[in-house]
Amino acid sequence: MAITVDIKKRLGKFDLEVNFKATDGVHGLLGASGCGKSVTLLCIAGVVKPDSGYIEIDGRVLFDSSKKIDLIPQKRKVGLLFQNYALFPNMTVKENLRAALHANPKINKDEAIKEMIRRFHLQGLENHRPVQLSGGQQQRTALARILLSEPKLLMLDEPLSALDSYLRHQTELELMEVFDSFKGTILFVSHSCGEVRRLCKSATVIDSGRSEGSLPVEKFFEYPQTISQAITAGWQNYSHVKKIDEHRLLAEDWGFELTFSHIPENCQYVAIRAHHLQLTDRPGENTLPVKILRTVTDINFTTLILSAQENSTNNGHLRLETDSFQQNTDKNTYLHIPSESVIFLTK
Amino acid sequence: MDLYPLWNSLRVAFISCFIVFFTGIWAAEYITKLPKSLKGFLDVVLTLPLVLPPTVVGYFLLCICGPNRLIGGWIQSVFNLKLTMVWYSAIFASAVVAFPLMYRTARGAFEAFDPALKCSAQTLGLSDSYIFWRIKLPCCSDGILAGTVLAFARALGEYGATSMIAGYTPGRTATISTTVYQLWRTNNDLLAFKWVMLNIAISFAVLMTFNFLEKRKMGAYR
Numbered sequence: 001m002a003i004t005v006d007i008k009k010r011l012g013k014f015d016l017e018v019n020f021k022a023t024d025g026v027h028g029l030l031g032a033s034g035c036g037k038s039v040t041l042l043c044i045a046g047v048v049k050p051d052s053g054y055i056e057i058d059g060r061v062l063f064d065s066s067k068k069i070d071l072i073p074q075k076r077k078v079g080l081l082f083q084n085y086a087l088f089p090n091m092t093v094k095e096n097l098r099a100a101l102h103a104n105p106k107i108n109k110d111e112a113i114k115e116m117i118r119r120f121h122l123q124g125l126e127n128h129r130p131v132q133l134s135g136g137q138q139q140r141t142a143l144a145r146i147l148l149s150e151p152k153l154l155m156l157d158e159p160l161s162a163l164d165s166y167l168r169h170q171t172e173l174e175l176m177e178v179f180d181s182f183k184g185t186i187l188f189v190s191h192s193c194g195e196v197r198r199l200c201k202s203a204t205v206i207d208s209g210r211s212e213g214s215l216p217v218e219k220f221f222e223y224p225q226t227i228s229q230a231i232t233a234g235w236q237n238y239s240h241v242k243k244i245d246e247h248r249l250l251a252e253d254w255g256f257e258l259t260f261s262h263i264p265e266n267c268q269y270v271a272i273r274a275h276h277l278q279l280t281d282r283p284g285e286n287t288l289p290v291k292i293l294r295t296v297t298d299i300n301f302t303t304l305i306l307s308a309q310e311n312s313t314n315n316g317h318l319r320l321e322t323d324s325f326q327q328n329t330d331k332n333t334y335l336h337i338p339s340e341s342v343i344f345l346t347k
Numbered sequence: 348m349d350l351y352p353l354w355n356s357l358r359v360a361f362i363s364c365f366i367v368f369f370t371g372i373w374a375a376e377y378i379t380k381l382p383k384s385l386k387g388f389l390d391v392v393l394t395l396p397l398v399l400p401p402t403v404v405g406y407f408l409l410c411i412c413g414p415n416r417l418i419g420g421w422i423q424s425v426f427n428l429k430l431t432m433v434w435y436s437a438i439f440a441s442a443v444v445a446f447p448l449m450y451r452t453a454r455g456a457f458e459a460f461d462p463a464l465k466c467s468a469q470t471l472g473l474s475d476s477y478i479f480w481r482i483k484l485p486c487c488s489d490g491i492l493a494g495t496v497l498a499f500a501r502a503l504g505e506y507g508a509t510s511m512i513a514g515y516t517p518g519r520t521a522t523i524s525t526t527v528y529q530l531w532r533t534n535n536d537l538l539a540f541k542w543v544m545l546n547i548a549i550s551f552a553v554l555m556t557f558n559f560l561e562k563r564k565m566g567a568y569r
Contacts (some may be wrong), residue, residue: 047466073469086467090485099481103472142467149471 003027003185007043007063011036016050021214026179026186028200028217029104030193030232036209037189038083041155044187045080046073057153057185074103077124078325079151084160085142087130093117093141094126100148116144136167143178155187160195175199186343193234197221205232227345230271235343236319238271255309255315256288260339269345274303276341277320280334281283290335295325348541352526355434359522362435362505363442367498371449372491375380375457397447401507402442408512412439426557432514434452436521440508445498452497456490457483496557500550536537 006019014262016036018034020027029037040111042048044055046062049070055063057078062071097113115188120140130138139159146154152191159175176199179186190196196203197217204214207228215225224230230238239253251270258270280287288308296303306318318335378389396404412419412430419430428437460483468478484491506524515519515529523546530539 042466045466045470047469073466074472074474076470077472078470080470082463082467084461084463086461086463088464088468088482088486090482090488099468099473100471102477103474145471148485151470 001058001184003044003058003187004056005040007046007050007055008042008049009039009043009048009053011039011209016040016209018204018206018209018211019082020204020211020223022185022187022202022204024183024185025201026188026199026201027214028196029187029189029206030196030203031191031206032232033191035206037191037206038157040206041080041157041187041189044076044155045078046071046076049309060152077149077151078153078155079146079149081139081142081146081154081156081159083162085130085138087138087142087145089130091272092127092129093122093133096130097145097148100145112148116148120144128266134167135163136171139163139171140174147178147182150291151184151288153185153187154182155189157189158191159188160190172198193221193232205229207232223343224271224345226347227269227271230269230343230345234273235271236271236274237277238317241267241270243267254318255316258339258342260342264344264346266346267344268347270342271345272337272342274319274321275301276328276338277306277318278336278338279304279320279322279325280336283334284336286339287334288338290318290333292333308335313344348538349518351551352521352523352542353545355437355520356503356522356524359434359437359441359505359509361498363438363445363502364495364499366438366442367445367449370452371446371494371498372484374450375453379454379457393450394447396443397451401440401444401509402511405440405508405511408439408443408508412436412512430433431512432516432520432558434512434513434520436525437509437520438511440512441505443500444505444508445502448501449494450524452490453487454493456487456494459490460487493557496553500553503549503553504546 002021002023004021007016009016014036016039018036018040029040029244031037039048043050044062050063050065052065053063054065055061061067061069062076063069088099091099093153094113094117097116098109101107101109101112117126120143122137122140122144125133125137130141133141163171165341172195179199188196188200202214203215203220205212205228212226212229220229221233224233224235228236239251241251243248243263244250244257247261247263248261249260249263249267249270251258283289290306290308292304293307294305296305301321301323304320304322307316308322309316310316320335374393378386378393381389409431410416414420414423414429414431422428422430430439464482464486465478468482504524506528509522510525510528513522515521515525520527523542527539527542527546530542
């Protein structure tokens, strides 16, 4: 089971150019809002037509502009969970589920619907209309409806963004169960790297309409290849660098020098996660005096915005997250950048 | 008081409303799918009867349906049917004048219809006709209902074009509106007043029904 997507489409602001392959399991499409993730799903579903390209699921060609193949959405056998769930407002839960079986004359409809209602904990809500359901219930109904149509590919468009945080964690666990039992590829669109890390096996970053190759999630989050992958994967601190000699780099955005035992060829950027930065009161290697510009207290940690230079721009600020921070004005503040936590990026 | 104008008016209004219901919805659905330039042009043409003086509409109708004109002459010679100065002539006038009301309200409702519903229905394998009849129309029923009632009320009150194409023949083509004019012209003020009050009562009842249905439906789906 696999999906191959290689499509181009002219959109208002930019050209959408997405290509990726994914096998069984959950594949994440990650990117900021408006980057073309949702349009990609609509192209795969067949409701938006790419200008050119190729889409294939399990060896079945859905779209091939060179051979003029363009299956109608009804024939594609893909399920798409919309951000607003797209339940038919004029139908009850049961009728919504039944609609998915309308084109399927064979199976025992009542039995199949009953089974889905049990599986998605919708008992007692059979005769409710979508407007009477909570966000979580609406999503479960929509998922049940999609699974009843027996798709070969399951696509979810930001399924967790519309839910409040308490419901989100619960829904995430429910989604994992659905994903585990689904036989086939699942595309999971999200702008949250945490969701992708927890739910997906592999991921593709889409940055202003362009896809940047696919990686297994572990690799994607630990060793991103490009600066936009790094930013998307949650590396909050990054700077353009200039090589001074074999062991030293000038971090231009941050405005200081860093020393490493080895620096790869063509290194263009360095990046480090906010919780890998350390505060100390002594100077040392890769340790320099900084000013604390702002202290933001969260529930479990504190975020510090730091700067090593006078009059630096936002770009040159560093973000540090720590579980234990006590403001101490007597001592000098130094920032230590552990060299083993720094990644080097070539583009 | 001869009640023929009441019966004739209701008959004309119901039939033209029936015609406009289907043609208006069809046009609204069909035109949203057309390319933008053609859409703009057709939209103007179809809305024109709303803003043109009814006499201008009547003039055009006579140009088409008159016994010596293209369509009127042909139907006269083939079916031996007169299209002007008979009771059903008023249907042509009312339908043309009421059409834009149905068309525009239906189109507004269709445009407000969430495209995600259509897309998700398609990916579920539902046919386009299922989507239109079982999802889109029920979801847009508020707008459709509003358009139907407005079209009915407008058809019931049509005067200008009707007087030109159907004229006023007591017991044959007389409608409430042409009767009121005729009675006033012949100084029969009392009877004219009765018809006026009857007309107001009917229109009032129609709009009240509409408001009632609207309120009952409001919040049902959203």
